[in-house]
Amino acid sequence: MLWLAGGISVECRHMAKLTFLGAAGCVTGSKYLVEAAGKKLLVDCGLFQGTDNLKERNWNRLPVDPKTIDYLVLTHAHLDHTGWLPVLVRDGYNKTIYANPATIELTEILLRDSGHLQEEETQDAQKHKWSKHPQPRALYTSDDVEPVLRLLRPMPRNGGFDISPEFHIESYDAGHILGSSSLELTIHENGKKTVTVFSGDIGRYDQPILNDPVPPVTKQINVLLCESTYGDREHEAGDPLQVLGDIVNRVVKRGGAIVIPAFAIGRTQTFMYYLRQLENLQRVPKVPVYVDSPMALSATELYLKHNEDHDLQFARDEQNGGDPLSVHEFHLTRSVEESKGINNVKTPCIIISASGMVTGGRVLHHLAQRLGDARNCVILGGFQAEGTRGRALQEGAKTLSLYGRMVPVLAEIVEMGQLSAHAGKSELMRWLTGLQVPPQQVYLTHGEPAAAQSLQQAITEKFRWNAAVARYLDAVEF
Numbered sequence: 001m002l003w004l005a006g007g008i009s010v011e012c013r014h015m016a017k018l019t020f021l022g023a024a025g026c027v028t029g030s031k032y033l034v035e036a037a038g039k040k041l042l043v044d045c046g047l048f049q050g051t052d053n054l055k056e057r058n059w060n061r062l063p064v065d066p067k068t069i070d071y072l073v074l075t076h077a078h079l080d081h082t083g084w085l086p087v088l089v090r091d092g093y094n095k096t097i098y099a100n101p102a103t104i105e106l107t108e109i110l111l112r113d114s115g116h117l118q119e120e121e122t123q124d125a126q127k128h129k130w131s132k133h134p135q136p137r138a139l140y141t142s143d144d145v146e147p148v149l150r151l152l153r154p155m156p157r158n159g160g161f162d163i164s165p166e167f168h169i170e171s172y173d174a175g176h177i178l179g180s181s182s183l184e185l186t187i188h189e190n191g192k193k194t195v196t197v198f199s200g201d202i203g204r205y206d207q208p209i210l211n212d213p214v215p216p217v218t219k220q221i222n223v224l225l226c227e228s229t230y231g232d233r234e235h236e237a238g239d240p241l242q243v244l245g246d247i248v249n250r251v252v253k254r255g256g257a258i259v260i261p262a263f264a265i266g267r268t269q270t271f272m273y274y275l276r277q278l279e280n281l282q283r284v285p286k287v288p289v290y291v292d293s294p295m296a297l298s299a300t301e302l303y304l305k306h307n308e309d310h311d312l313q314f315a316r317d318e319q320n321g322g323d324p325l326s327v328h329e330f331h332l333t334r335s336v337e338e339s340k341g342i343n344n345v346k347t348p349c350i351i352i353s354a355s356g357m358v359t360g361g362r363v364l365h366h367l368a369q370r371l372g373d374a375r376n377c378v379i380l381g382g383f384q385a386e387g388t389r390g391r392a393l394q395e396g397a398k399t400l401s402l403y404g405r406m407v408p409v410l411a412e413i414v415e416m417g418q419l420s421a422h423a424g425k426s427e428l429m430r431w432l433t434g435l436q437v438p439p440q441q442v443y444l445t446h447g448e449p450a451a452a453q454s455l456q457q458a459i460t461e462k463f464r465w466n467a468a469v470a471r472y473l474d475a476v477e478f
Helices: 052-059 085-090 101-128 142-149 240-253 267-280 294-305 312-321 336-344 363-370 389-394 425-433 449-463
Strands: 017-020 032-036 039-043 071-073 097-099 152-154 159-162 167-173 181-189 192-198 223-227 258-261 289-291 330-332 350-353 377-380 399-402 405-408 412-415 441-445 467-469 475-477
Touching (some): 017 441, 039 181, 085 101, 101 142, 223 425, 240 258, 240 267, 363 399, 389 412
Parallel strands (some): 071 097, 223 441, 258 350, 289 330, 441 467
Antiparallel strands (some): 017 475, 167 181
């Protein structure tokens, strides 16, 4: 209560505040800070990827002191949602990081790999002087990852969880990758309840392996943050089994190799599932399949372990045929020497290797070896962010910069949007239609400007909701 002159009193109402620290105007760097009831809660802590301007943000300090953040919760494990955790912890955050068990296990795999890759690439840049920086250094190293892992604590895969007396979380399966969640945050302050929904990354409907996304069933939504990665377009039509089979057959016929840049978590498992199906149906020849990503192999083991995320068809496949993610002529390559050995394979083969947007990892070596041969093929199986090599290939680049030299692009480049793990525009609208009540305010995040603006228009026209495109570093009260 606030007292004014003359003895007049007015009610002083504390407003919750939401700050967009990432994934606003772009698809990477997800970080959302909620300040309410005298506490600070951070949802996700992602790495910026893509253009040089975006990557430079990774080196900036947050506008809030990490030591003052009280809680942190993760929607899922992808690096654009977890990859900045080592910097946050190094800068002073020392509280609990909440995530469901699958997300915790995947985050450990991803962060260890990220720290290791940054060390490797920094050493290579220093040795061969291909970086634009005179003294290149890693954003963080493997040593910075260990303190993060000690802070991770499990929360329920689905259902309710009290982070504190002020903050209550309900989790819903987002169907994007193993463990991916949409989060419903209820804030209790001075007898008042405020509800904020974070969509996280929304997955596809009627896709193999994982359950369909489930929208929150709350009867109150003050603010909704909805991703808009594909807010302006649909995925390519066509049966992915038929499309992939056609690619394999024509490339094998001409004696080429197929290189698939694939995220170790999600995309790799989907490709393996379809390849196994094609082999079982005898629709493609049995060629060697090299999964050149130790992280992908570890992630695949977790996909088989966490069957709570499996859809009914995948569960039936497991019961009937053992491991649906293992092709008949399967080669795993954990060591660098084994990876380099793939260069000596001159007969048709399939190489699946990270990263999915060709921003780093072992796939760069395979592209350097294979892009210059017209018999070969590169399959792009998902979203390619602005400024990435994957986007350059998608847009028809004739050369690609790899390790400081320009490599000619003569190989066939094929997009397979059918395998994207992100909901297309109509699927996003389907998820929104499933909400029980209209949100008082919608903010579009995790999308490039054109995608976010297109989804904003569609939401306004169909639902008549208040929708706005989130802006980087903006703070809004609710």
